[in-house]
Amino acid sequence: MPVTVGGVTLANRVAVAPMTRISATSDGAATGRIAGYYARFVRGGFGLVITEGLYPDAEHSQGYWNQPGLATSEQAQSWSEVVGAVHGAEGAIIAQLMHAGGQSQGNRHRDDTVGPSAIVPRGRQLSFYRGSGTFRTPRALTLDEITEIRRGFVAAARRAVRVGFDGVELHGANGYLIDQFLTDYTNQRADHYGGSLENRLRLAVELCDDVLQAVGSEATVGMRISQTKVSDPAHRWAGESKDAETVFGVLGRTGLHYLHTTEPEATAAAFDDSPATLAEHAKRHSGTTVLANGGLTDPDTARSVLASGIADIVTLGKPALADRDWVHAAREGREVSTRPVADLLTPLADIKDLELV
Secondary structure (H helix, E strand, C coil): CCEEECCEEECCCEEECCCCCCCCCCCCCCCHHHHHHHHHHHHCCCCEEEEEEEECCCCCCCCCCCCCECCCHHHHHHCHHHHHHHHHCCCEEEEEECCCHHHCCCCCCCCCCEECCCCCCCCECCHHHCCCCECCCCEECCHHHHHHHHHHHHHHHHHHHHCCCCEEEEEEEECCHHHHHHCCCCCCCCCCCCCCHHHHCHHHHHHHHHHHHHHCCCCEEEEEEEEEECCCCCCCCCCHHHHHHHHHHHHHCCCCCEEEEECCCCCCCCECCECCCHHHHHHHHHCCEEEEECCCCCHHHHHHHHHHCCCCEEEECHHHHHCCCHHHHHHCCCCCCCCCCCCCCCCCCCCCCCCCC
16 A cells, blocks of 8 residues: 655555665765665565665764765765666665764774764674774764764755655664764763753754755655664663653654654564553654564564554565565565575675575
8 A cells, every 4th residue: 555755655565674784885885786786675565665874974974884875976976876776666765864973883084983972882893794892982072063963964865865865764773873862871961962851852853853954845854763772782761651752752843754663573562661662652652654663574463563553664674685575475475485584684785695686
């Protein structure tokens, strides 16, 4: 069933979730191989693909070696082939904009890392993302630098729209910069960006307002939200349902076209004090379209999420990698493939055994 999100109409309610692939050139350009990678999902029936996180500026935003970017006009132009391939297959494509902040593992532009406070992220760098050891201690951002980061997101969003992306998604999940500001233990600022939950949400709100004002009349604008982080998968919001009401209520009032929740299991209760899922909390308090991600391998489970109204769209990561034709198989009543995808889950969109035809 078609669904309209912002100004874009999708052929159905199943999308490919953003997945880090770090297969760009060393200078952050997308390749023809990446174009084939994304278009293949659309040929398999997915109505929308959301790119992996693209870094928006040539300062501190890059998180991984060979991560693609939208920081320059040259990088943006490299995405024209990708956008054309997806549109040619009659799908839609949204660019996810990501600032790694203190969780950066590799940046060709800067040797240091930055964050809301000089606090080392928990956990260790991921070897399959070409990192090793503990994270570095980030330098606390100044107010002027925060303003420049906001400008970088706006410039990247405009570049995305100019090359034909149907929308942009702000990466506010998984421990990257926007989430670092939201998280109590990584944000120990004493100014108006720190302290209360509303203050810790300030950067997210400002970015929503900035990007909506810049491109919201031309493209769909959303934000991805999670509790878990790349380096801290056990993290949960301290205020549980009360925090969810604040987070989703505040973000919903910005006028975002959608919120994209991601949890290990999209159908599981998000908190101990309520049986509701994170997507349900988002739907209840935001008043906007909700995309749900996490553990939706089985088509019947995905259908139940959509039929119940928990979410308006489901997004698939590992299941989409395991079966590029997941949507066609589900629609035709065929069993979807659940083949092991260990090799495909390495963050390389151009490895030799990917199905591109």
